[in-house]
Amino acid sequence: MRKFWEQYDPTPKSMMLCSAANDVLEVEDRVQVLKTCPPLNGKSVLELGAGIGRFTTELAKVSRNVTAVDFIPAYVEQNKKTNGHFGNVKFLAADVTELELPRKSFDVIFSNWLLMYLDDVEVNNLIIKLLSWVKDGGYLFVRESCYRPSGDVKRDTNPTYYRSSDEYFRCLRGSTYSDHLGQDYVFTCQRAISMEAYIRHYGNPFQLGFVLQKMSHAADSYDSFQAFLDGSQYTEEGIRRYEFIFGKTYVSTGGQTTTQQFVKKLNLKPTDAVLDVGCGIGGSAFHMAREFGVKVHGVDLSTNMINMAIKYQGDMEEAVRKNVSFEMRDITKADFEENSFDVIYSRDTILHIGDKEALFSQFFKWLKPGGKLMISDYCHGDKEEYSTEYTNYVHQRGYHMLKVVDYGHLLETVGFKNVDAQDLTSTFIDILNTEAKRFVSQKEEFLTRFSLQDFEYILEGWNAKVRRCSAGDQAWGLFIAEKPL
Known part of the structure; x- marks a missing residue:
């Protein structure tokens, strides 16, 4: 690895292995990476794989102190020349796999293109070290090239491990550190996002940044809603079953x-920017980008959904690849800039969220004046008393549902105008019956991919939805609203 890097001059082009790195790409990429990072102001930061200091400069400007580490002495010297005037930067020439640092020394650990140059054993061992070096509640930022190379600089050899996004989710969250008191700690993933600069310039969605937080094992997300989604309702196998019914890239009704x-x-309009909340595996985002030329940013809490969406994006035509981006994030914790989007769109997702008023207030803030909101969602039927079957179903799924009319009134409460709250339950029943009929006719094909138990589970699920809707327990609503000019 040392021989590989010593052949390159200490320049941005070499650091990025990209001929365009001295141009717009380098600046755009650096800006988004830093924007994706956890809070850095006044923090103690460890920068691993610092190279010639592309990021050291910006980290030093806002952080309390920075420890910049790289294993190529020439790169460390160049970093010193560039950033040595900052009084809060310490420079280390060291191999991260052999580095030893005091426990709980840093608020944030930052790495850009580091783990891709380590094998699986080295990565796992390093993650345990990182857990020991970062303070409780502190953050780790990791940016990596997934699936394939992204640069165009010719290389005689390429000692890089191009892991999938799913492999990074697993390895980053899969190690446990036990401190001297016997307390176990893990990293939980707060956010993962494709870097916009590479999407815009190359249609490459495989440059991913991950934000993780150190938490005690007892307080981590194993019992969280995200774990429920990934481990129960939306396993990769479960998503594939839904796709069989709804069509490739779709996991929502119809x-x-x-x-x-x-x-x-x-x-x-082609100039529109769309936020797709609960984007699933990308079907709606791809459709809007392809048919209308809009830019769509899809957000979902399920890592399995985002993994599949990004892989599908990589197979799309260039025009679609360049207009879509995906992010794994809890939408209730997101904070987009005010007036960012022309449209916010969501399909059968917000039933999972309890504090809808707070979320709708955020939607209102994020939309531009005159912007539109469109939501389809599961709702309570318009009756006073519900069946035991239905109440058990809602409780077991952890759903937070409203009646269609109350949903509409809540949108008005936060400021939306021209709210159109449509009860589409009869349409929902028709769609469910059509899907169930088609599903039964495709039973033999389904059983070549999945089990008989899977078939029976899905068919009963569809029949149960029809029963609940026909009895007036469950409803399906479509909500369209506008932010006033």
């Missing part, structure tokens, strides 16, 4: 058909 019908109502 698949491509309802997406076309609903999106048509938005009158999208």
